[in-house]
Amino acid sequence: MKAAFYYDTNDFRVEEINLNQGSDDLIVEVKSVGICGTDVHKAVNKTVHPPIVLGHEVCGKVISRGSNVTKFQPGDRVALAHHASCRVCKLCLKGHDSLCDQYLRTNLDPGGFATHVRVPRENIQNTTLKIVDSITYEEGAFMEPLSCCLRGLKRLAMCPGDSALVIGSGPIGLIFVQLLRAFNSGTIFISDFVEYRLHQARENGASYAINLKKEDMKEYIMDKTDNQGVDVIINTVGISSAYQQGLEVISKGGHYLFFAETYDSGTINLDPNLIYSKELDFVGSYSSSPDYYQMGLDLIQHNQIDVKKLISHRFKLDEIAKAIQLAHEASESLKIMINP
Ligand SMILES: [Zn+2]
Ligand SMILES: [Zn+2]
Numbered sequence: 402m403k404a405a406f407y408y409d410t411n412d413f414r415v416e417e418i419n420l421n422q423g424s425d426d427l428i429v430e431v432k433s434v435g436i437c438g439t440d441v442h443k444a445v446n447k448t449v450h451p452p453i454v455l456g457h458e459v460c461g462k463v464i465s466r467g468s469n470v471t472k473f474q475p476g477d478r479v480a481l482a483h484h485a486s487c488r489v490c491k492l493c494l495k496g497h498d499s500l501c502d503q504y505l506r507t508n509l510d511p512g513g514f515a516t517h518v519r520v521p522r523e524n525i526q527n528t529t530l531k532i533v534d535s536i537t538y539e540e541g542a543f544m545e546p547l548s549c550c551l552r553g554l555k556r557l558a559m560c561p562g563d564s565a566l567v568i569g570s571g572p573i574g575l576i577f578v579q580l581l582r583a584f585n586s587g588t589i590f591i592s593d594f595v596e597y598r599l600h601q602a603r604e605n606g607a608s609y610a611i612n613l614k615k616e617d618m619k620e621y622i623m624d625k626t627d628n629q630g631v632d633v634i635i636n637t638v639g640i641s642s643a644y645q646q647g648l649e650v651i652s653k654g655g656h657y658l659f660f661a662e663t664y665d666s667g668t669i670n671l672d673p674n675l676i677y678s679k680e681l682d683f684v685g686s687y688s689s690s691p692d693y694y695q696m697g698l699d700l701i702q703h704n705q706i707d708v709k710k711l712i713s714h715r716f717k718l719d720e721i722a723k724a725i726q727l728a729h730e731a732s733e734s735l736k737i738m739i740n741p
Contacts, residue, residue, distance in 0.1 A: 406451070473525065485526065537709075540701050552688075567589065570595070571637065583700065590609045618646055
């Protein structure tokens with residue numbers, strides 16, 4: 402058993418690990434694990450203390466189980482998520498699972514960028530789901546990011562037919578585009594600086610893909626919407642100025658989803674009268690909750706969401722530094738998979 406330990410941005414080391422399986426745990430052989438933007442952020446901006454194993458979009462096969470585990474058995478193909486809420490505290494009952502005290506205390510051991518992980522009891526209960534034989538491990542690895550997006554959409558309370566702007570045409574932005582299409586959204590705008598990604602956005606169902614190197618977003622959107630702006634803004638880019646841009650094109654009665662953590666120290670300027678006079682709703686959505694894992698898998702299984710076409714690259718575990726670098730460049734790549 403091995404894991405890729407992060408030591409520094411370009412220094413990941415594949416080392417032997419010893420997983421101590423307890424009677425309440427599962428051991429899962431990792432078949433596919435996706436690279437998330439937060440993995441890239443942690444590695445590039447050095448916000449975690451090395452050595453540490455990153456990776457949390459995991460799918461694999463159960464190889465052993467502790468004596469108290471009855472829910473799964475060896476051979477089961479499972480999708481995993483890293484943090485497990487308690488499901489009974491006040492925040493969980495209100496749907497804020499990701500803010501639960503238990504949430505960040507739970508994790509897969511040692512982390513997803515590994516050949517094997519130990520899945521503790523809390524995760525077995527709430528964040529581990531069997532996948533059907535008709536989907537691949539790579540597709541199963543999308544359970545976690547897809548469920549985050551589904552939860553974001555649910556919190557937005559948008560209506561079918563609403564127009565939308567997705568800021569950022571990375572893997573998450575494209576999942577949103579596909580979900581908006583499946584949700585019978587109206588016109589879908591998406592913005593980015595990279596033509597490759599905008600092309601992919603059109604392929605995934607965006608009505609208009611705006612290249613911010615060439616177009617003024619406000620002018621473009623106002624022109625296409627008869628100066629009304631868009632009903633729903635979804636920002637997937639962790640930069641304050643991206644949030645600011647969204648404010649310029651939100652319509653009356655609009656909803657704004659804050660979906661990305663910002664990595665600069667910037668702020669946004671917000672005139673209170675904008676919210677008051679336009680009756681705007683702002684919602685944040687961090688991570689996911691168990692309510693959305695099965696929903697995400699069902700959308701994949703029923704071919705309503707095609708996550709396969711979001712995968713642009715595949716790497717082995719010992720190529721993780723290269724894979725993280727490619728994801729960081731955020732140019733001619735989309736979802737990057739590690740297949741250990
Ligand atoms: Zn993630
Ligand atoms: Zn809780």
